[in-house]
Amino acid sequence: MLVLPADCRGEIEAFVCKGYPYETCGVMLGCSEGTKNIVSSVRQLNNTNTERANDRFEMDSDEMFAVQEEARSLGEEVVGIWHSHPDHPAAPSQTDLDKAWPMWSYIIASVTKDGVAAMTSWRLADDEDKRFEEERVNDE
Amino acid sequence: MSNVTVRIPTPLRSMTGGADEVTVSGATVKDALDALGAKHEGVLSKVLDAKGGVRSFVNVYLGSRNIKALGGLGAELKDGDVLAIVPAVAGGK
Numbered sequence: 348m349l350v351l352p353a354d355c356r357g358e359i360e361a362f363v364c365k366g367y368p369y370e371t372c373g374v375m376l377g378c379s380e381g382t383k384n385i386v387s388s389v390r391q392l393n394n395t396n397t398e399r400a401n402d403r404f405e406m407d408s409d410e411m412f413a414v415q416e417e418a419r420s421l422g423e424e425v426v427g428i429w430h431s432h433p434d435h436p437a438a439p440s441q442t443d444l445d446k447a448w449p450m451w452s453y454i455i456a457s458v459t460k461d462g463v464a465a466m467t468s469w470r471l472a473d474d475e476d477k478r479f480e481e482e483r484v485n486d487e
Numbered sequence: 488m489s490n491v492t493v494r495i496p497t498p499l500r501s502m503t504g505g506a507d508e509v510t511v512s513g514a515t516v517k518d519a520l521d522a523l524g525a526k527h528e529g530v531l532s533k534v535l536d537a538k539g540g541v542r543s544f545v546n547v548y549l550g551s552r553n554i555k556a557l558g559g560l561g562a563e564l565k566d567g568d569v570l571a572i573v574p575a576v577a578g579g580k
Contacts, residue, residue: 370579379497396577403579408546408553412573415496424497424507428576435580443578446544448498453578 348483349427349452349468350385351375356466356486362391363431363458369400372430374411375452376418384426384452390414403442404430427452427468434458437465439479447471452482488512489564493523494571495530502529516549517560519570534572544575 355375363371373391377384392414396405418424428451432440437457439447447453449471457464469479493509503509509526513519517539524531536542540560547554548571554562564570 372576372578374576396579399579403577405577406575408573408575411576412546412548412551412553412571415494415571415573419494419507426497428578430578432580440578440580442580446575446577448496448574448576450498450501 348383348485349454350377350383351454351468351484351486352386353486355386355389358389359429359454359456359466360463362389362429363456364462366431367458367460368433370394370396370402370404370431370433372404372406372428374406374414374425375427375429375454376414376421376423377426378423379426379450386426387423389429401433402435425451427454429454429456431456431458437467439469443469444477444479447477447479449473453479454484488514488518489566489568491519491564491566491568491570493519494569496572496574498574499530499533499572502533503527513564515560515564516547516554516562516570519564520547520560544577546573546575547571548573 375386377386392410393407394404396403437455453469456466468484472480511522
């Protein structure tokens, strides 16, 4: 389960709307309790895939290092990743699956010119096959 | 040989018994990663590929710099250095 406070959800929605029609991405900081990832804050990172920014994202590695260190300094950790799917459903693609890491929650926000159409969260299943399972999202 | 700390990202902590950092000894980054792999089975294959290079979707930092800018896995270590394994993150619709 992902615990995503309303203010953090609102920040992600603002980021993805502002970035439309391009894919935007970032991380969620917080803590993990068993299978529950609890978000305390979110950050936007640059999408360095400028050639295909409308359908791909790649986070800047220096920014990822910096945010990992920031989380550590706060006594927290990176608990998940968020990114947008402009004019596309809020479901993981094969590209998302291929590049996914275990333990993290992956928020996908479907965004159109009218705003956020849907937001879902996914996590790699804890079994032999590499596949995503949708997880519940609560605001507290 | 230098004593260094390796910081483990959340996705790999299941392989280090939950530890977020591991202390190892080594003269180079490669030595330190090998030592990490010897202590915690399974971690090394997530960081290095079959040819012994850093996997394309992982970055390794020595201090605040990517080892790509420091000569790669052969970069020399000194006592107290901190290595960080940083997952590369990508995807798309």
